[in-house]
Amino acid sequence: MTTTTSTILESITVPADHGRAIPDAATRETIGHAPVHDPAHLDTLVRRARSAQPAWAALGHEERSRVLNAIATEIEASAEELAVILSREQGKPLDGPNARFEIGAAAVWTRSAADIPLEPEVVVDDGGQRAEVHHDPLGVVAAIGPWNWPVMIAVWQIAPALRMGNTVVLKPSEYTPLSVLALAEVYNRHLPEGVLSVIVADRGIGSALTKHPDVDKIMFTGSTATGRRIVEASASNLARLTLELGGNDAGIVLPGADVAAIADDLFWGIFINTGQTCAALKRLYVHDSVYDEVVDALAERARTMPMGNGLVPGNVLGPLQNQQQFDIVSRLVEDARAAGGRVVAGGEPAPELGPLFYRATVVADVEDGTSLVDEEQFGPAIPVLRYHEVDDAVRRANASEQGLGASVWSADRDEALAVAKRLAAGTVWINKHGTLDPRVPFGGTKASGYGQEFGVAGLKAVAAPKVIAY
Known part of the structure; x- marks a missing residue:
């Protein structure tokens, strides 16, 4: 230590x-x-x-x-x-x-x-x-x-x-x-x-x-x-x-995305600071053609990413900062589970690490209207939602009252740019999420x-x- x-x-x-x-x-x-x-x-x-x-x-x-x-x-x-x-x-x-x-x-x-x-x-x-x-x-x-x-x-x-x-x-x-x-x-x-x-x-x-x-x-x-x-x-x-x-940032993974190429950046766009980031990715919409591959890639990283006391070398995920936030994350994950969500990684506290640790969590097969989707979780839990048509994914991503950030993930830059222009957010990233530059203006829209x-x-x-x- x-x-x-x-x-x-x-x-x-x-x-x-x-x-x-x-x-x-x-x-x-x-x-x-x-x-x-x-x-x-x-x-x-x-x-x-x-x-x-x-x-x-x-x-x-x-x-x-x-x-x-x-x-x-x-x-x-x-x-x-x-x-x-x-x-x-x-x-x-x-x-x-x-x-x-x-x-x-x-x-x-x-x-x-x-x-x-x-x-x-x-x-x-x-x-x-x-x-x-x-x-x-x-x-x-x-x-x-x-x-x-x-x-x-x-x-x-x-x-x-x-x-x-x-x-x-x-x-x-x-x-x-x-x-x-x-x-x-x-x-x-x-x-x-x-x-x-x-x-x-x-x-x-x-x-x-x-x-x-x-x-x-x-x-x-x-x-x-x-x-x-x-x-x-x-x-x-x-x-x-x-x-x-607040932000309830949406990400859209387009058909044809190279999942192996984007998986690490996708994970850190979600779980940086153990998910406690305003402009972290909070809702992930994935095309049916790559849905299972994305879920598996995120789950594998969630299960193996080192979590623990921040002073111990090698740990890169920490606890929730306070009891109130721990309780919010726990409630939202349980609501998603009760609504039929499939927990493919995490989904529970990690008491052996300390009282406020919650395992990095990936929940598949959830729908809009679930609390974990509609509310900002501000913690290590991501709902992954399936879509079939890009127009539908854009509509669902824009349905939130919040509009801090959003992201588009694609192997086709022109296609990604076209979708990015349709998203209602202060910043839209392509093949990354939440990366900031002191030279580039940053701010939100809507609520x-x-x-x-x-x-x-x-x-x-x-x-x-x-x-x-x-």
Whole structure:
């Protein structure tokens, strides 16, 4: 088992009688104690952010970018320490596309936010007049993150906000505060006081943050239900919104697909982070001609992929992060079984590994209308649905109220492109699923939210456009 002494962990935790115990996701042993903040502390942090913002903005893009690049280097230097904290708290293993990968991505996205150019846009220049669009800071950004990719998603929120001259008050999920506190500790080695603060508290404080009169922008990643409440709350302060909400992503495997060629990418599109990913593949529609082959390929990988404590080398699947999510996955799989679904792999907890482990599960012969198909499972269970006509598969894939991502799997690129254009989702991948690039905009449609992150679009989303005409 990999271990490391963490000076970062020591610096961010508080004495037991002054904080809340945070459990190791795999063992449920206490990692440390997180601070518990109250409404008065929230007001103090927002006031400090408001006070610090003009000087931070006055540094200009070049200096702010220099600072962010220095932070990215600091993240890389602290990578193993951060990865161990993340692995223990969230549950994802160090190995595979998991904890070390997430910390590496945090550095990459920080650098990207620093380095992407954003010049004034000339929209009219006809000899008689000229009009330019500039992008000014908004002010104070409230960033509210989830527990599944707590470090990487925090960076998606704070790095572009800081680059554009805003200050940030960040609220992590109550399930994963230590990972985010550790990230902020590294960031704040290079930032002026008040530019980035973390409020650690329950959802009530999160609600107060979104309604705060001194908040100018809200960035939220989480459930659709919470997103709707944030929209209502923002009416009081007219804060701008970027909402990345739930996803029930569909994949369509077309006839003629080379199953051997796509099987590994298909598996990881579903089971990355043990299925606890907003843009993971959640419903898989497979043409009858390759249906059995796809089911068998996924089941074989599900049965043999190493699962266990994230600090043990070689494990690449971990536990569910919390009891609530474990119960949701268990319920949905049992509902699918009761509805006639054929469990070909998994379908049960793995108590010998720990209390929140659930075996990677493949359920065949299910239909639309089954809870496992219609609800976002956010865990290691995939329903595989049979279809005969591509038009029917597209209709069924688009039937969800959510539209975060989707994917098409085919040996024929032109055919895949034609189907991709018909799918209602913010991103449609071909022969892959959930792969993100800091240069490429990302966001959802329908009930999966609105606004975009990453790239130039992500910088503009945390800025106020201002037209200068002369």
